[in-house]
């Protein structure tokens with residue numbers, strides 16, 4: 001029985017990789033299809049280099065906490081309550097908000113804004129889902145909405161050695177008990193390795209099994225993760241509205257949520273967010289346009305040597 005809890009360096013070379021060029025030039029419909037059917041999509045170059053640099057600077061000041069399994073994987077929740085205007089502005093990033101509003105057909109509620117650091121020596125995050133089934137309270141009531149997407153903005157280049165993202169496409173639609181959201185896996189025959197440049201984002205359905213590979217590089221790998229749900233699909237319990245906080249002009253506490261809970265707050269993005277955002281300094285704006293080109297890709301099944309194409313064409 002293989003009881004290793006990290007992916008070996010050699011195994012990374014055999015990983016099924018999605019060529020970065022695949023994500024450039026996808027139409028919006030193809031992006032929706034990827035997110036809905038495969039459970040994830042990569043949107044390249046959403047944040048400009050200047051904005052990424054500002055966010056790195058702001059998040060270098062937040063007090064991260066290590067996870068129980070490694071000193072090298074660290075988190076800080078609720079970035080929006082710190083003095084981090086650039087990082088907070090990303091919650092209302094027009095390109096993402098427009099994309100998600102169309103995807104979900106509703107106004108958005110932001111349910112979390114988290115910073116994560118995978119330092120050199122990080123062993124990787126095993127496959128898991130961010131979905132918390134009804135009744136589970138370990139991650140707080142906000143993760144209990146049955147319809148949640150997370151936008152994982154990468155602040156450093158993801159390369160095979162520097163904790164690339166990993167995902168099991170379509171795992172979010174499985175009805176099998178293997179897809180029990182409490183399961184964890186180190187590897188899976190259908191897993192994909194996803195690399196991308198700093199400033200790009202991976203958007204996931206919270207139910208898809210995903211994680212990251214180890215950081216065998218000598219550099220930091222940082223991420224700003226922002227979760228959203230459509231307004232109508234609330235969590236299982238009331239959420240406290242954060243009325244006594246100071247709010248940036250483009251955000252406001254959610255008005256449709258009342259009552260008290262022990263944890264968390266929700267944030268609505270004002271209808272005017274996009275115009276306000278556009279009048280912000282240049283550094284806040286989108287990065288340069290992405291290259292186009294929609295190349296197919298090949299993947300190698302590491303166990304059999306059998307080559308398949310991805311994405312699937314059926």
Ligand SMILES: O=C(O)CCC(=O)C(=O)O
Pocket residue numbers: 116125130152164165166210211212223225
């Ligand atoms: O670091 C990543 O790419 C994924 C992180 C993740 O899965 C999480 O924080 O829940």
Ligand SMILES: [Fe+2]
Pocket residue numbers: 128129130210211
């Ligand atoms: Fe996750």
